[in-house]
Amino acid sequence: MAKSKAEADHQQAVETKKLLARADAITAQTNQAIDSLSSSWAILVEDIVGLPKWVSG
Numbered sequence: 001m002a003k004s005k006a007e008a009d010h011q012q013a014v015e016t017k018k019l020l021a022r023a024d025a026i027t028a029q030t031n032q033a034i035d036s037l038s039s040s041w042a043i044l045v046e047d048i049v050g051l052p053k054w055v056s057g
Contacts, residue, residue, distance in 0.1 A: 003011070
């Protein structure tokens with residue numbers, strides 16, 4: 001049984017919507033990971049830069 005053009009277009013739209021939702025989720029996870037990494041990096045740099053001050057008293 002062949003699908004009509006409208007049915008095929010609808011199915012394509014549904015699949016596209018699913019892919020876009022997944023891409024949004026991946027983007028959110030990536031941004032969260034970058035924020036976390038940035039925070040860790042800032043703390044590490046602060047520790048490295050602050051170390052000589054701590055050592056020198």
